[in-house]
Structures are given as C-alpha cells and as structure tokens.
Amino acid sequence: MAIMRTNIFNDFPICLLAFNEKGSEIELIERNETWRRICIRMKRDFSTKFDFQTAELGGEEEAIQEFNSSCSKFAILSHTWIQDTPGEVTYADWKPTKVDKSSRGYQKLANFCRVAAIDYGVTLGWMDTICINKESSSELDESIRSMFKWYSYAEVCVTHLADIMTVDNMRHDTWFTRGWTLQELLAPSYTKFYNAEWKKIHSHWKGDLEDEDILREIQAATTIVKDELTMNLLDIPISRRMQWAANRRVTRAEDTAYSLMGIFGVSISTAYGEGPQLAFIRLIKEIIASKHDTLDIMNFGYGNKYPSEKSAERSGRITASSLVPLSPKQFLWSKPILWQRSTTPITLTHLGLHVSVLLIPGISITNLPDESRPIGRYFGTITENFLNPNNDITSGTFSLLESCIYEKPISSTIRREAVLFFAVFNFYETATTVEIAPRDSLCYAKALIPVELHLSFDLEDILSDTSKLRMLYTPQPTFFTLQSVNEESYFIIPKPDLEKHGMFLRTMYL
Incomplete structure (x- = not known):
C-alpha cells in the first residue's frame, strides 16, 4: 500500500480524467480522489485476485505489485490546441452539467476518453488543456516540470493528428511544428497515431514508432531517425537535440526553453515574463552543471547574421559569455564533434x-x-x-x-x-x-x-x-x-x- 501511495502522489499527474470502460461519465479528479478510488477498488477486488490461504511465501507482494500495475495505468493525449473560438475545454471551464458537449473542444476530450477506454482498457487519462489548473502558479510549475515524466509513465500516448487522414501525408500535420509536441514524440514508450476522424493510422498492435512508413514520415518532418527514437536521449549529443527544437513554434516565448527540460534531463522553475533568452540561458546553465558532454553546448554558429549591437547589449545583461547560445536556432549551424573529451570543469x-x-x-x-x-x-x-x-x-x-x-x-x-x-x-x-x-x-x-x-x-x-x-x-x-x-x-x-x-x-x- 505504501508503495502504491508513493507512486500516486509522486509519479501520477496532479489531475486526471476518470471515465468508465466505455469512455463516458467523464469526471475530473485530483490525486487524493485517485488514491481514494484505488483504495476502494483494492478492498473490493483484491481478495478475488489473490487467495492468501493457499499462497506461497512472497506471493502477496507479487499480487500487490500486479494490482498496483493494473490500476495505476493512465493514457495521455498529445495534440495541438484548437485555435478557433470556442476552443479547448479548460480546467476553469469544467462544469460537466454546463459544458457545451457539441463544441470541438469537448468532442476531442470525449474521443480521447473513448479511445483510451475501448482500445486500451484504461479508465484514467491526462489531457493538458483540462488537467492543468493554470490559475495556480505552483500547479502550473509542477506540471510543466513533470510533463516529460508523465508522458514516459503513461500506458499509451494517444497522438491526434487533426490535419491529416493517412500515413502518406503525416509530415504535413501541424503537430510536427509545435514546441511541446517534441517531448511528446520522444518521451512515451508506446505511441499510437489517430487521424482527423479519430481512426488509427495503422491498425496493428505494435507501437507506431516501430512502423517503417510512420518512421519515414517522422524523419521527413523532423529529421529524427529511427535509431534516435530508440536511444537513451541523454546519449544523443546536445547540439543534435537542440536542432530538433530549432524550428518549432510556441505560443509563450519562454516555452521554447521550458519544453526542453525533460529532453535534457534537467529542471528549472518557470517564470513567464522573464523572456525567451533568459529562460534559455537558465536551461543552458543547468545543462552545463549536470552533463558530461558540455563542450557540445558551444557547438553552434550564427549563420550569416552578425549579432547586432542592440542584440548584444540586450543579451549582455543575460550572459557575459560569447560561448553560450541564446536560442536552439543557433544549433542549426553546428557540426558533429567527433572527439570531445574534456576533463576540466566548465x-x-x-x-x-x-x-x-x-x-x-x-x-x-x-x-x-x-x-x-x-x-x-x-x-x-x-x-x-x-x-x-x-x-x-x-x-x-x-x-x-x-x-x-x-x-x-x-x-x-x-x-x-x-x-x-x-x-x-x-x-x-x-x-x-x-x-x-x-x-x-x-x-x-x-x-x-x-x-x-x-x-x-x-x-x-x-x-x-x-x-x-x-x-x-x-x-x-x-x-x-x-x-x-x-x-x-x-x-x-x-x-x-x-x-x-x-x-x-x-x-x-x-
């Protein structure tokens, strides 16, 4: 029980969508309620799954682990936000009796819950639009810092490509251009793509990142190759990971840095309003402090544009170093460092x-x-x-x-x-x-x-x-x-x- 409780309060999202086995009767619940429901389920179901009277020594622990695994599964949604009005259903909007169930935002939410329940047998789900209380600065900060972990822990990442219908034109979907969706591509262990009509792009059981057709489209859209998707991210050069983020767009400028925390295995506090350069410099400082291949931080260029005096003056208040980049875009001009040994601290x-x-x-x-x-x-x-x-x-x-x-x-x-x-x-x-x-x-x-x-x-x-x-x-x-x-x-x-x-x-x- 202690292990399960620790799991819920440390590794689970703060808020989750809860629904039945058909994906209906959707509720928004927090960790305390998630834990309460798991306790009720344990009291109700545990004895039917395990017979203590006939068990061998050690069997109880195995049964608890099995139960913990089965009831701590959640699906997670990766998508691009609806830009029209009305848009997504947010945490502040959530009133089940009043929400407009005909809106595109609610239909997306309902389709996600339906897919999670029917296709994967999961009755808990996480969706960033509704599961983050942005009015709480502490909750927003924790969610942004933890998001990569939540995507990696999810039973399945349901990825909705709202612009396309088939594999052949996947590369043209807006999903491949957004800043936050980069970590949503890299973090999950099991991903399934759904098209604009919420139908699977491929019907096979295996994860879509194992499919050669899909991998070809991902490479065309992002330059990320199959081997890079299967490697430990921290073994991939810093400059290469920065290249993946160079041309992606974000709504809030600081998110260029914040969305990269998980990809580089570091954590920084969020401070919207600080500006994109200061946020990025704080990210770089954490990477320098924690990574063995720090030399690759300096592996960037300027293209054909000299930093203007105004830009240099502005960036001078952020960092006194000419060896520190101010944006992932500067890594578009990096080169592979074939031999980058260094034993002195930086x-x-x-x-x-x-x-x-x-x-x-x-x-x-x-x-x-x-x-x-x-x-x-x-x-x-x-x-x-x-x-x-x-x-x-x-x-x-x-x-x-x-x-x-x-x-x-x-x-x-x-x-x-x-x-x-x-x-x-x-x-x-x-x-x-x-x-x-x-x-x-x-x-x-x-x-x-x-x-x-x-x-x-x-x-x-x-x-x-x-x-x-x-x-x-x-x-x-x-x-x-x-x-x-x-x-x-x-x-x-x-x-x-x-x-x-x-x-x-x-x-x-x-």
Whole structure:
C-alpha cells in the first residue's frame, strides 16, 4: 500500500480524467480522489485476485505489485490546441452539467476518453488543456516540470493528428511544428497515431514508432531517425537535440526553453515574463552543471547574421559569455564533434564561461614569410569565414604554429590583425600531459583576436593577460586537423613541452 501511495502522489499527474470502460461519465479528479478510488477498488477486488490461504511465501507482494500495475495505468493525449473560438475545454471551464458537449473542444476530450477506454482498457487519462489548473502558479510549475515524466509513465500516448487522414501525408500535420509536441514524440514508450476522424493510422498492435512508413514520415518532418527514437536521449549529443527544437513554434516565448527540460534531463522553475533568452540561458546553465558532454553546448554558429549591437547589449545583461547560445536556432549551424573529451570543469559565471583552452596562434597566409616553418613538431591550417557588423562574410586562411609568430624581435610586417589565436576546447588534460585530437579527428576551436589595436603584434603581452582577447563571430563552429611533422597518429604532449611547440594552456573567461 505504501508503495502504491508513493507512486500516486509522486509519479501520477496532479489531475486526471476518470471515465468508465466505455469512455463516458467523464469526471475530473485530483490525486487524493485517485488514491481514494484505488483504495476502494483494492478492498473490493483484491481478495478475488489473490487467495492468501493457499499462497506461497512472497506471493502477496507479487499480487500487490500486479494490482498496483493494473490500476495505476493512465493514457495521455498529445495534440495541438484548437485555435478557433470556442476552443479547448479548460480546467476553469469544467462544469460537466454546463459544458457545451457539441463544441470541438469537448468532442476531442470525449474521443480521447473513448479511445483510451475501448482500445486500451484504461479508465484514467491526462489531457493538458483540462488537467492543468493554470490559475495556480505552483500547479502550473509542477506540471510543466513533470510533463516529460508523465508522458514516459503513461500506458499509451494517444497522438491526434487533426490535419491529416493517412500515413502518406503525416509530415504535413501541424503537430510536427509545435514546441511541446517534441517531448511528446520522444518521451512515451508506446505511441499510437489517430487521424482527423479519430481512426488509427495503422491498425496493428505494435507501437507506431516501430512502423517503417510512420518512421519515414517522422524523419521527413523532423529529421529524427529511427535509431534516435530508440536511444537513451541523454546519449544523443546536445547540439543534435537542440536542432530538433530549432524550428518549432510556441505560443509563450519562454516555452521554447521550458519544453526542453525533460529532453535534457534537467529542471528549472518557470517564470513567464522573464523572456525567451533568459529562460534559455537558465536551461543552458543547468545543462552545463549536470552533463558530461558540455563542450557540445558551444557547438553552434550564427549563420550569416552578425549579432547586432542592440542584440548584444540586450543579451549582455543575460550572459557575459560569447560561448553560450541564446536560442536552439543557433544549433542549426553546428557540426558533429567527433572527439570531445574534456576533463576540466566548465562553469557559467558573471564574467563568462570559465573554461580551460589550448591557445594555438595562427598567422594569415598573406603575411606568411617566404621561408616558413613550424616552431615545433606540429602544424596545420584553418580556412574560416568571419562575420562583421555589416553582415558581410570575410574569409581567411591561417597557418598554425609558424615560427615567425614567436620570433624576437617580431617582424614589423606582422600586424595585429594578421595573427589570431585559436582556443581549442576538446583536449584531454592529466596532471602531466595534454592529449590533443589525434590525426583524422578534428580540433574544435573558437577564433580570438586581441581587443586593443597595436601597431605591431606582441605575443607576450597578450599571453600575460588573455582578457585582451575577444571572440570572432563565425557562421559555423571552427574545426581543423592538427598534423605532425613526424606523422604521429596520436598527440600526447608533456605540459613542459607545450610552449616549445607553440601552444599555451590557459584558463579563460569567454
């Protein structure tokens, strides 16, 4: 009994629709009433399911678990809200004797209850339009934070596609464009799709996410492939999950962030009115604090649009970091990070993202002396596009670790804008060594440029105060391949030797 009660008050939705085996006589009940009804049912039915007199030792516990499983099932509805008036039946509207049963909103509710009862033998259901009391801020907050869990615990997720009739045009349904329905696609263990007339799109017994025709339509609508639907979500890169949300729409702007909590396994409080960027930054901060693949948070770009001064000023009050995205849309320009090991902690502070980097200088090939050579054993080139405030894209090719950058005195022809620092993030640090992405893997970096204008380039001055470096905006993240003059296949460098090869280990706020 204690296990069952804990289950009801911790894992069940706050409110549920209760109905009979035909899906009629619909009521709206809360957890206390759900628990009361289960207790009555247990007293009435338990003895008929289990004979204590003839039971073997341990059988009572098994019977209780079986009963708990059978009476704690609920169906859950995934749908898009009716935008016309009158629309959905809400918690505030629910008066069974007065509600307009001919309205589209009530017909949807009734069809859901009917399907849950007749098709799946379930007499409890959850529907967001009516089962959330939005006048209670605490209940709304708990519901939003718990929604992913409720979808995952449901016996069946009934998904109503109100715009289509057959599998062939599933991809065109509005359901695939909404923000909240992404988690409703990913969370349930068993999903069945119903068309505009509340008929099953497929009549087979298996879950619809196992059907090849439906999977093909889902991929066309969302880019999500079969393997991603069966994987543990937390094993899928952060940037990939963000891409799924990039083009989805929400009614309340903050819901872009709130609807992603379950998908990233984090929880933040809801605060409507805070604005979408602040909500998203709080989500990102929780992800950074709890996930092992935090490097992927920085795997985003800007497309062909330079952040305007007004936008930068507005976002500056939200985060001081240029390495933190302000929207899932920025991950549309991410690239797969094939090798993203990092052993140093990354934290988001008022000064920016506190992160360890390996600084690798590079010089523009247009300023490269005729006789060029790497300073140590490693070399590489980067061709990158940079955004400027006029929304023009300029390209540059830089040769890394060239000896001329480190010479004293530095050639007067090497000017400040000719040298960039590339801050590499995906390296593995031990007490004595640094391991860099091996051959045929990619180093993930951001391009940094000295803030102050100098007539000549001063390497020591910059390295003594890395706060003098600022990040350059790029359409996509920067990746490059580092190579060795000795054709090594694996790069493990003792820390005392880093500077000999022209590299500098620093901890920075970016």
